[in-house]
Amino acid sequence: MIIELDMQSELPIYTQLINQIIEGIASGKLLPGEALPSVRSMASDIGINLHTVNKAYNQLKQEDYIHVHRQKGVVVNPNGMPEVDEHFTARQLQQLRPVIAEAILRGMSQDELIDMVESIYKDIKA
Amino acid sequence: MIIELDMQSELPIYTQLINQIIEGIASGKLLPGEALPSVRSMASDIGINLHTVNKAYNQLKQEDYIHVHRQKGVVVNPNGMPEVDEHFTARQLQQLRPVIAEAILRGMSQDELIDMVESIYKDIKA
Amino acid sequence: MIIELDMQSELPIYTQLINQIIEGIASGKLLPGEALPSVRSMASDIGINLHTVNKAYNQLKQEDYIHVHRQKGVVVNPNGMPEVDEHFTARQLQQLRPVIAEAILRGMSQDELIDMVESIYKDIKA
Amino acid sequence: MIIELDMQSELPIYTQLINQIIEGIASGKLLPGEALPSVRSMASDIGINLHTVNKAYNQLKQEDYIHVHRQKGVVVNPNGMPEVDEHFTARQLQQLRPVIAEAILRGMSQDELIDMVESIYKDIKA
DNA sequence: GTGGTCTAGACCACT
DNA sequence: GTGGTCTAGACCACC
Known part of the structure; x- marks a missing residue:
């Protein structure tokens, strides 16, 4: 899963991150139950602060798209995505x-x- | 042309204003050449700050959707809208x-x- | 509205803050539409960081107990509280x-x- | 005594474990003097870390709900529960x-x- | 090593 | 002056 951010964009970084992950799930590149990088590794991978990653993760968790385990890290919701x-x-x-x-x-x-x-x-979808 | 703003919304007011005017033009409620209220009267009409209206008008002008004359006031671009x-x-x-x-x-x-x-x-459209 | 925090408590500060505000509303000490202190003034009043206040406010906003206006500050939801x-x-x-x-x-x-x-x-209630 | 843990929950596992055991005693499913699984077997039964079980047991012991003997293992306090x-x-x-x-x-x-x-x-109670 | 919390300080958008 | 965002660095709870 490659994350591409535009630091010049008017969209907040955490929003871009959310969008990319959503698109990853929608496209099937990220499967239910699949692990996402820890906040720290994701942050250092893409060169941003861990709090920014955290904010994105939390918002995705809120929508029930991902689960955040205190220890085990972050995974795409293994029960699949919420309906419309x-x-x-x-x-x-x-x-x-x-x-x-x-x-x-x-x-x-x-x-x-x-x-x-x-x-x-x-x-x-492709 | 009635402008409806939601002060609770997380969308900036100037953005809402832009959206409303764009929708007004798109729907035909605002016709090319038609006058828009002056910055001052628009601001007092809907009870918001001058700067806010100004910012909206400027952004609409930049997209060539409206013309702003120092004297004649503000009008929907009389030459019609720019293409895609x-x-x-x-x-x-x-x-x-x-x-x-x-x-x-x-x-x-x-x-x-x-x-x-x-x-x-x-x-x-309707 | 007096906020009392126990810095030694195991409960996170932002949680205590949330609880206090909820109790303020429940008891009628805070009325719908009433303004709450800005994040900055609340933070300096009770001697904590503004981000901590922010987190509490955001969580209360999420439950629709308060409204956060970008400029005007924070108010108790003027439409009253959500039902059970x-x-x-x-x-x-x-x-x-x-x-x-x-x-x-x-x-x-x-x-x-x-x-x-x-x-x-x-x-x-009293 | 069946222990059910929700790994998704934001409650720490050891807290869930404590709650389950307390509820077991409260409901009469666990009787005073009754043996609880050893730290090791409990941990392997429910697939969690030794330390986690240990922490739960220690906290229960501190409240005098259970007794922990180095040799005899863990038992529900045979003298009954402490009063309010x-x-x-x-x-x-x-x-x-x-x-x-x-x-x-x-x-x-x-x-x-x-x-x-x-x-x-x-x-x-039922 | 994981996420959670808190602090501190900075810049920005909006009004 | 308001909240929103981002960074940085620290300590803690959990496992």
Whole structure:
């Protein structure tokens, strides 16, 4: 699992880290039950502070995507991922809406937009 | 054009303002050439700081969605909206990708995701 | 609102802080909509680090007990408190069970235990 | 006596072990004078570290719930359990208070709370 | 060696 | 001035 961070990005590092791990799980590169690097090794691997890694891990734990054992370290939730729920749908809608609005504003047709979504979907899943 | 802000939201107010105006244009509620309230009146209307409105307007101007004249005030770009360009596509991809990844992780099928996008698209356009 | 912390306690400081604030709300000493001290002033008031206060505030925010505005500071949730839900009941059960077990082991009768609970209940509410 | 540990839990394993044994005694499944598995066999039975079992036993011994003989092994205190004392009441109060406060905050009535306590009491005793 | 907690000090975004 | 983020370094509990 290779993590790529953009230190110049406006996105907080811990958010980028969360996104990368989520994508890793979504794409199947990280399997349920699989171990993730310890906060310390992950931090030194990618050259950031361990607290930043910790924050990312904690947020992922909160969503029940990973489990954090005090001693054994961190693993992808072995029982698989939580389903779509109300809370998630609301968040998703809130994130999607402005992006779609701006696409419409710039004249993208519904089909073009769907093509884009499909291509990203396939790209991640592949 | 009614602006609705959620002061509880973690989204910065200026971002919410930008989103609302973009959606206004996308939905046709704001037409090219149409005037927007001045920084001052917008600020007092919705009870926020001048700087906040200013920041939103400046960002919209930078994307060429609106024109700001020192005298004539603020108007939706009368020449219509800019097309989809490389810069926009890149930004869109960066925003869409994590949302789609998380949807996959939670087991949404491509069709379910597209349904969601379609329904938002139609909701804005309507 | 006076906060009392025991720096010797085995309970983490941020947990004690959370408990105190919860009790403040439960007892009516803190009312919905009422402002809490900023992380910085709270931290310096009680002589701890601002990150520790931050952690407590964030956890309270997570449970929807308080709202954190980026600029305006922190307020008790003006819409009132969330109801009892499944998640809370489970947590409560998990905390209560060992305490009650040990009470039984030491020979407390059900009535004695209930008396104790009642007296604490009244003490907080008063 | 079956011990069930949740390795995912944020409760330390030794604490879970203590709780289980206390509940075993409280419920009458473990009787005064009854033998408990040796540190070694307990550890290998449930697949945890020796030190962890040791720590649990030591803490139980300190509360005078069990006796640890170098040769004869570990037994539930044959003289019966210690009564409620000041130290215990103080500890109990400290644990109960935050739970009750949060229950009040979420709008539980005193009767609802007592019902919950009663049902747990009966569940353990049964 | 693992994560959890706490401190300290810095810079930034937002209003 | 507010919270958000990041870094750095330390000690502790657990196993």
